Amino acid sequence: MNIKMKFLDRYLTVWIFLAMALGVGLGHLFPAIPENINAFSIGTTNIPLAIGLILMMYPPLAKVDYTLLPIALKDKKVIAISLLLNWVIGTVLMFALAVLFLRNEPDYMSGLILIGLARCIAMVIVWSDLAKANREYTALLVALNSIFQIVTYSFFVWLFINILPNKLGLANFNVRVSMQDVTKSVLTYLGIPFLAGFLSRYYLVKSKGIEWYNGKFVPKTSPITLYALLFTIVLMFSLKGDKILELPLDVIKIAIPLVIYFVTMFFVSFFISKSLNVPYDKNASIAFTATGNNFELAIAVAIAVFGIHSPQAFVGVIGPLVEVPVLILLVRASLYLKRKFDNP
Known part of the structure; x- marks a missing residue:
């Protein structure tokens, strides 16, 4: 079946x-x-923005069949490879690129680190389908990443932003992130849509059928994710008009480490799995799950920790702008590797 991107x-x-x-x-x-947007706030939470962010997360989490997790956990090799790539190699690589390219701009650096710690749970289904990966395994890995993120994201942010930069003696880096604030954000913007998605699937499948x-x-x-993302970006940039002249160069500055990250993660993931004799369909699922990131989170x-005007939030917006064209090219690379290495 020839699956085309919408x-x-x-x-x-x-x-x-x-x-x-x-x-x-x-x-x-x-x-x-901008004044009216800011007026709809409770404490530090902007209501329109919060609605947009939660709606972004709901569709991908509602797609996942969490009842299949026990099946995935039986394939210990695939799960081990995926966890290693996502939560060790991927996070460390993005941290290293952030330090290498943005260490003199700590706000952008921390924004890039936040992206590296948020593993993909949305667009990865699209990339996997286009690359003829095993959709069931992609869904299982997405489910695993979703649960793992809820449990560990706050700790990883604390470790990679508050602890490691100091231990490594990085200059000009004085950003501090409250673990409590991150936990609150994760529970709000990932926990609420996760629960809504889980309950939607459970009750609707029970009443209407799979x-x-x-x-x-x-x-x-599914399109709600894109509409909510665009709605959020319009809101954010309506408040950033005064900085527009600075943005083009900043976009390039942020895009360079992101492109390097995507390309490196894909090929490292693919060839590690291939060296362990993982079949192409599962290999592609692992590779694209490890390569993409959860920009919504x-x-x-x-936004919740640093504010809607923050450089960190701006970095998050640049992420999907860079990811889409690069991942489309990597889908083509994956299909080429399938033809070259996969034995029918």
Whole structure:
């Protein structure tokens, strides 16, 4: 079956640029808009933004069949490889690239680290399908990553932002992140949609059946992630009009380590799994799960902890803008490797 990428997903980078431009334009032309957006706040939580962030996370978490986790856990080799790539190699690689390229700009550096710690649970399904990976294993690895993120993300942020930079003696790095704030953000922006997704799947499958759920409900709700992401970007950039002239160079500055990360993670993942004789379909599932990142979570945590105007939040927005074109090219690379190495 030849699976094609949906129109909205294929041109996601274009939509993100347009959303950024629309946000900046609205902020400049209608100064009252940013004031009205800020008016809808409770404490440090902006209500429209919180709604957008939670809606971003819900569809991918509602897609996952968590009842299949026990099956995945039986394949200890695949699970071990995936956990190693996602939670050791991936996090350390992004940390190293952040230090290498952005150590003199600690806010951008910490934003990039937040991305590296947020493992992919959304677009990876698209990349895996396009690369003819094993969709069941992709879903299982996504389920595993979802649960692992809820449990460990706060600790990893504390470790990689508060502890390691000091231990390594990095200069000009005085960013501090409250573990309590991160935990609160994760429980809000990942915990709420995780629970909603789990309950939606459980009760709707029970009442309507799995075929209706996968054939009707999932296709109807999936675009919500993109719409909510674009809504969030418009809100964010309507408040950032004063910095627009600085952004193009900053986008390039952030994009370079991201491109290196995506390409390196994919090929390292693919060839590690291949050396362990993992079949192509499972190998591709592991590789794309390890390569992509959960930008929705990174954006949510950055906004909740550092603020909507923060450089960290800006880095989070640049993430999917870079990821989409690079991952499309990596899908092609994966299919080439399949033809070269896979024995029919």
